[in-house]
Amino acid sequence: MRKKTLLRIFLGCVVLGAAAGVFLLFQFKGSAVGREYELFVSSRAPYEALTDSLMPHIRHHAAFRTYARRLNLAGSFKPGHYVIKPGMNVIELVRMLKLGMQTPVRVTVQNVRTPGQLARKLGMQLDADSASFAAALTSPALAAEVGFDSVTLFSMFIPDTYEFYWTVTPEEFVRRMKREYDRFWTAERDAKRQRSGLSRLGVMTLASIVYEETRQTDEMPRIAGVYVNRLRRGIPLQADPTVKYAMQDFGLRRILYKHLKYPSPYNTYVNKGLPPSPICMPGKNAIEAVLGFEEHDYIFFCARPTFDGYHNFARTLAEHNRNARAYSAELNRRKIK
Incomplete structure (x- = not known):
């Protein structure tokens, strides 16, 4: 009888042990995640912030903490x-976080006018803050490392959507963008560039003016041709967007005579040639428009009074003045100041 009791106790212990083993195995190796979740772990965050973000989205908390302690995840x-x-x-979760098995994020670089705006946009998409990006984008040493200076570095950024690790440093970001810049400037594009006589910086700078003048892709090569004609003839570009950039007043709707004299190397009404650097990050359509600029003999253009986004072009000042008066009259009629 005693032997049977001991046997039952032994078998009970075996069953309980097996059940406990299965339970523990399930806790550590069973599914801990029901739905997909994106976890962002900042380089400035403590371990507690990581667990506070993760725990509501997983099961088996005790097992996670146990295995995390074993691997010193904290x-x-x-x-x-x-x-x-x-x-x-x-086990997979803890090892992923310990080994840094990140998933890249998509970072969009476009539609900015200044390095400061670019820094703010990057600070919202990546781990580093906007101040750190601003420091990198204006660093003379970093600019020199990639073949620019702190003024012309902005011309290096080709608008697109790129994949980065979220924790990329601002310095690594700039170096990566230099590689993208080098890939963009193919032998074919450099050959097209030579037709205008512009440097790569010149193409990017003129493209930024064209991009600010119009969003009509089909008209961009014609506008680019006007500016190339002016550059070749030594005529000041007299581009209104450069006045806005010089004044840092991008909401200015009407350029008046008093604005044209604003002292700045970016004001193409008081300086001949191109500004020192781009006045915005031009779209690829504007860059391609400058590379493939239209050959013609126009040297003036003015927005149409129909406000359809297109322009009237002129070969003579008299013709241009007529176009300008018609546009000005419409501005007055609409009470745009």
Whole structure:
């Protein structure tokens, strides 16, 4: 009888042990994630911020904490952007965070007028803050490293959407963009560039003016041709967007005579040739328009009074003045100041 009791106790312990083993195995290797979740772990965040963000989205908290202690995750986790996928278990989660197995993020670089605006936009898309990006985008040493100076560095950025690790440093970001710039400037584009006689900086700067003059892609090559004609003849560009940039007043709707004398190297009414650097980050359509500028004999253009986004072009000052008066009259009629 005693033997049977001991046997039952033994078998009970075996069953309980097996059940406990299965339970623990399930806790560590069973699915801990039900829905996909994006986890952003900042380089400036403590370990507690990581767990506070992660725990509401996973199961098996005790197992996670146990395995995290075993691997010293608190002292070795890597910041980054992680995609927590359904079916992942505790072991996979802890190892992913310890090894820094990040998923890249898509970063859009476009539609900015100044390095400061670019820094703010990057600060909203990546881990580093806008102040750190602003410092990198204006650093003479970093600009020299990639073949520019702190003024012309802005011309290096080709608008597009790129993949980066969320934790990329501002310096690494600039170096990567230099590689993208080098890829953009193919032998074919450089050959087209020579037709205008412009440098790469010149193309980017003129493209920025064209881009600010119109968003009509089909008209961009014609406007580019006007400016190339003016450059070749030594005529000041007299581009209104450069006045806005010089004054840093991008909401200015009407350029008046008093604005034309604003002292700045970017004001093409008081200076011949191109400004020192782009007045915005031009779209690729504007860059291609400058490379493929239209050959013609226009040297003036003025917005149409129909306000359809297109322009009237002129070969003579008299013709241009007529176009300008018609546009000015419409501005007055609409009470635009």
